[in-house]
C-alpha cells in the first residue's frame with residue numbers, strides 16, 4: 001500500500017502544475033491590467049482632470065480635463081439605467097408572477113433575453129443609429145441614452161430574473177391568501193423582498209453601460225462641453241480615452257491613462273458594491 | 288467473537304467544521320460477514336462508512352482523528368497510497384451513479400485504471416456482470432450507454448463495477464433505498480452470496496433489512512456508537528435502553 | 540405589462556429586421572457571395588468585398604480561442620476540482636471583475652503591454668518584423684477578455700455534476716486526474732463546448748479593444764504578425780461619417796448584419812446545448 005511514483009502519479013503531477021500555471025496566468029492578467037492602469041494613470045492624474053473640461057488646444061496638449069466625459073458618462077448611463085430598469089422590471093415580474101413558471105411565454109422571453117445579451121454592442125450602436133436616423137435624431141445625449149438602455153436591458157433583466165426566480169412560491173401564495181392581487185404582490189411583496197438584488201442588477205448594468213464605447217460611438221457623439229439639453233452631443237469616458245490615445249501627442253496620451261484610471265476606479269466601485277449587496281442579500285433571503 | 292476482525296476502528300472522531308459527526312468510535316468489523324450500521328437519520332452512519340475509504344477528506348473543513356486499520360495497517364497513515372486503499376473497498380451508494388460510458392466500459396473502468404491488460408477484458412467484464420446477476424439481462428447490449436438501464440439494473444451494474452477492482456470489503460450506503468422491492472430483493476440476495484468472499488458493511492435505516500441480512504450490527508446515535516454486537520443479540524436482547532427504544536420504533 | 544414583455548422579446552426580431560432593411564440596397568445590387576467572398580474593398584468605386592474584414596475577424600477570433608480554451612479549461616478544472624473551497628469562493632469575484640473591465644481599458648492595456656511585447660520580443664524571436672499592431676496582439680487581448688466567460692460557465696457545468704459521480708470513480712481507486720479525464724470531462728463535454736462557443740461569439744463581436752490593437756489595414760492577414768481589420772472595427776471606424784458615399788452605409792450595416800447573424804447562430808447553438816443539460820448561465 002506504500003506510495004509509489006507510477007506513471008499515473010507523474011501524469012497527475014504534470015497536469016496539476018499546468019493547471020496551477022494557467023490559474024496563475026488568468027489572475028496574473030487581472031493584476032497586470034489593473035496594475036498597469038493604476039501605475040500609468042497615477043503619474044498623469046491631477047485635479048484638473050476631474051474638475052475641468054477641455055480648453056482650447058486640449059488635444060494638442062494644452063490645459064483642461066475630462067469633466068465633460070465624466071458628467072456625460074454619468075448622465076447618459078444613469079438615464080439609460082433608469083429607462084432599462086423601468087422596462088426590465090415589468091418584464092421580469094411578468095415572467096415570474098403572471099406567466100406560470102416554465103410557461104412557454106416565459107421560456108421564450110428568457111431565450112430572447114439571452115440572445116439580446118449575446119449581441120455585440122457595436123451592433124446595438126449601428127442599430128441605434130439607424131433608429132435615430134429614422135426619427136431624425138442626430139448624435140446626441142438622447143440617442144446615446146436610448147441605445148445604451150437597449151444594450152443594458154438584457155443584462156439587467158437577466159440579473160434580476162436570477163434573483164426574483166429564487167423567491168419561494170410560498171411567498172406568492174401567502175400574499176395571495178391575504179387577499180392581495182397579483183399586481184400588488186408583484187409590486188410590493190416581490191420587489192421589496194428582492195430589493196438589494198434589483199439594485200445590484202442595476203449596478204451591474206450601469207457598470208457595463210458606463211464602460212462601453214462601441215454603443216455610444218456614433219449615437220452619443222462627442223463634445224468638449226457638458227451637454228445642456230438632450231439633443232446636444234455628449235462626451236463619454238471610454239470615448240475620451242479612445243480619442244486622447246489616438247492623438248500623436250504624448251501629453252494627451254498620458255491623459256488617456258489618467259482617464260482610464262478614472263473609469264477603472266468607477267467600475268471597481270460599482271462592481272464591489274453590487275457584489276456586497278448580493279452577498280448580503282443571499283444571507284437574508286427567505287429560502 | 289470467533290472470527291478475526293477485518294477492519295478495526297480505533298478512537299475515530301470526525302467533525303465537519305465545528306460540529307462533531309462521530310465521537311470516539313472504536314469497534315471491530317468481522318471478516319466475511321455482513322455488518323449493518325443502523326441508527327436514526329443524521330446520526331453519522333454515512334460519515335462512518337465514508338471514513339472507511341477516505342472519501343471524507345474530499346470535502347473541506349473535515350477533521351479526522353483516530354485510526355482505521357485494515358489487515359492491521361492504518362489507512363490514515365500519510366505514507367499510504369490512497370488509491371490502493373480505495374481499491375480495497377467497493378462502494379455502493381444510495382442511488383446508482385453509472386459513469387458516463389457504456390455498460391461494458393463501466394465495468395472495465397476500474398481494471399483499466401489499475402493497468403489490467405486489454406485482452407482479458409471481455410472475460411473480466413462478463414465475469415463480474417455474472418456475479419452481480421446482470422449478465423443475462425445485458426449481454427446483448429453491452430455497448431449501450433449505462434444510463435439506459437433501469438435503476439435496479441444500474442445499481443447491480445455499480446456493484447459489478449465495484450467488484451471488478453477485486454476489493455476485499457464492500458461498503459454499501461442504503462443501497463436499496465432508491466430501488467423497487469423486486470430490485471431490492473435481488474441486491475439483498477446478491478449480498479448473501481457475496482459474503483462468502485467479501486466483508487460487507489451496509490448502512491440501512493430499514494430495520495427489517497438489517498434483520499434479514501446482518502450478522503453483526505452497530506447502532507449509532509448522535510455520533511456515538513451506543514451498542515454493537517452479533518445481530519441476534521442486538522435485535523433480541525439489546526443491552527442499552529436507547530437501542531431497545533430504537534428497535535421498538537420509539538425513537539427514530 | 541404584457542406589452543412591454545412582448546416588446547422586449549420582440550427586440551431581437553426588430554433588430555434583425557432593421558439591419559436587413561438597411562442592408563437591402565447592397566444586397567439588391569450584389570450577390571451575397573460577392574459581398575462575402577470578394578476581397579476588393581473600394582467604397583468610392585462601389586466595390587464592397589468584405590473578405591479582408593471577415594478574414595481579419597476569423598484570424599483574431601481564432602487566435603483568441605486557441606489561447607483561451609486550454610488556459611480557461613485548465614483554470615476551471617483547477618478551481619473546481621483541486622483548489623481548496625475557500626480559494627474557489629475567493630476567486631469568483633476576481634473572475635467576475637475580469638469580465639467587468641471595459642473593453643477600452645483592455646485596449647489601453649493592449650497598446651501598453653501586448654503591442655510592444657509582440658513588436659520587441661515575440662516577432663523578433665521568430666525573425667519577423669512586426670509593428671506590434673497585429674492580429675496576434677488582438678487575439679491575445681481578446682483571449683484574456685473571454686477567459687471569464689469560459690471559466691465561469693465551465694465551472695458551473697462542473698458544479699452541476701453530482702459529487703457522487705466523482706466519488707464513484709475515486710472509490711474505484713482512480714486518481715483525481717483520472718477521474719477528471721475519464722469521468723468529469725466526458726460528462727461535461729457538451730457544457731464545455733457550449734461555454735467555448737459562447738466565448739467565441741463574445742470574441743467575434745468585440746469591438747473597441749480589437750480596434751485599438753489590430754492595426755486596421757484592409758488586407759487579408761497572411762501571418763499572425765500581420766495587421767488585420769476585423770468587421771467590428773470596420774463598423775466602428777467608418778460608420779456615421781461615410782454616409783455621403785452611396786451604398787457605404789448599406790455595406791456597413793451589412794457587416795453589422797453578418798456579425799448579428801453569426802453571433803445569434805452561435806448563441807442558439809450554445810443555449811440549445813445548455814438547455815439540453817438543464818443549465819441556465821448568467
Ligand SMILES: Nc1ncnc2c1ncn2[C@@H]1O[C@H](COP(=O)(O)OP(=O)(O)OP(=O)(O)O)[C@@H](O)[C@H]1O
Pocket residue numbers: 303308326327328329330331332333334335346492
Ligand atoms: N459535508 C458535510 N458538511 C457538514 N456537515 C455534514 C456533512 N455531511 C454530513 N454532515 C452532518 O454530519 C451529521 C452526520 O451525517 P451523516 O450523513 O453521516 O448521517 P446519516 O446517519 O448518514 O443520515 P441519513 O440516514 O439521513 O443518511 C449530520 O448532522 C449532517 O448534517
Ligand SMILES: [Mg+2]
Pocket residue numbers: 332333334460
Ligand atoms: Mg446517510
